[in-house]
Amino acid sequence: MKKISTLLLVLLFACSCKYVDQKEEIDETQNATASRDSSVVNDKDENGCLASAGYVWSKVNKECVKGFSGIQLNPIDKPDNEDETLSAYVLFNEDASQAEIFLPKDTTSVVLTRKAEGKPWVLNDWQLVPWKGYVLKKGTENKFSGDGEIGKKILDSDTEQE
Structure with missing residues (x-):
């Protein structure tokens, strides 16, 4: 046993x-x-923005935004540019005293400030001039321009692409 x-x-x-x-x-x-x-799944940046979905952190709006959802500014040498990756995009804060610029192929944005309505937004040698839409200048050179409308345009059409 x-x-x-x-x-x-x-x-x-x-x-x-x-x-x-x-x-x-x-x-x-x-x-x-x-x-x-x-x-x-976890490809969020340090601010919690989902990069794979095209979201970036907006310094002026303090939230995740799609950088290409702002006002599209095309390169001066390609005004009818259809390649969104070559364009710059502008987002404004609530009172439009600041303009945040998302430049192509750049992971950070540039925040420009203006002193009074009708004046350009400025930071160092960057200027965003409100003229026939907007013109973005670096120093004396015009880099980008756009009509001031939000969204990607369809060429030969009066409507925006959703």
Whole structure:
């Protein structure tokens, strides 16, 4: 009887160790899958903006915005530009005292300030001039311009593309 109970005890111990090892393997597999899945979904920047969906942090509006949802300014040398990645975009704060410029191929924005209505928004050598829409200048060189309407335009049409 003693041998049988010892044998049962050894078998019980062996089976329980195998169960624990299998459970640890399952947990490790689940953790690896979860971390791999979360890296795809969790591409938020330091402000919580979902970069893969085109959101960036607006310094003047203090929220995540789509940078290309503002006023589109096309390069001066390509006024009929259809490639949105070559355009600059402008967002204004509530009282329009600040203009935030999102430049192409730049991950940060530039915030320009104006002193009075009708005056340009300025920061160092950047200027946003309200003239036939807007003209963005760096120093004395005109870089971008746009008609002042929000949204991407369809060429040869009076309507905006939604």
